[in-house]
Amino acid sequence: MRVFIALKTTSYEERLFKILEDIKKEIKGDIKWVSKNNLHVTTKFLGEIEESFLKEVFKITEETSKFSKPFSFEIKGISGFPKRDFARVLFFSIVDVDKNIESIMRRLDKDFERYHFKREESYLPHITFGRCRTSYINLDEYKFGDFGFIVNAFGLTVYESILMNTGPIYKEIETFNFHN
Incomplete structure (x- = not known):
């Protein structure tokens, strides 16, 4: 199964869409545009794992949320x-x-590294909204209106990513709330 961990937040998808x-x-x-239902803030992408390893994923995610x-x-x-x-991946900045x-992100990276998961090269939080299939785009050539809005994060969710022809x-799978 293909798995990643993302922030659990107040709703922002409709506004971003x-x-x-x-x-x-x-x-x-x-x-290739990302669908409204797939907008999220990834904190750790694990990729393909054995289903038996899911228990350890839950344990690490729960510990991080604590x-x-x-x-x-x-x-x-x-x-x-x-x-x-020179953008190939397009994203909303955070x-x-x-x-x-x-x-x-760093804590999850450190905890999963002992299971031989690769550390992230960059810790730049973002929300991907598109991927260029064949070339790159110069985003400096475009003028987008200013926007900004506050989102509240209150936990971490473990997701399964099921690849389909349509995306x-x-x-x-499981959500772990942050502790107050």
């Missing part, structure tokens, strides 16, 4: 990987002044 509709009208290119408190962050702006003016998300389906 409305912004995304405007973005789709502006950006030209061969882009060391975290509910917090807020801002979704603000648009950028891309590997860089804004402003997390206290670096709560980065702290969670992935993300199925919630």
Whole structure:
């Protein structure tokens, strides 16, 4: 099974999807857009695991959630990987002044490393909304309206990613709330 861990938050998908509709009208290119139901903030991508390892995934995720408190962050702006003016992955930027998300990402990275999972090269929290299939896009060529809004994070959810011809389906397996 293909698994990842993401933040459990207050709802933002509808709002982002409305912004995304405007973005789709502006950006030209061969882009695979992320569906509204698949917008999320990944904290650790594990990839293919044996179902028997799920118990350990739950244990590590629960431990991480015990060391975290509910917090807020801002979704603000648009950028891309590997860089804004040469973007292959398009995403909504996140402003997390206290670096709560980065702290969670680092902790999960450290705990899963002992099981030979690769550490992340970058701890840049974001919400992917599109992937360029054949080329890159210079996001500096576009003018997007300013937006920014606050989202509350209150836990971590373990998801299964089921790959389909029409795109992935993300199925919630288990959620662990942060401790107050």
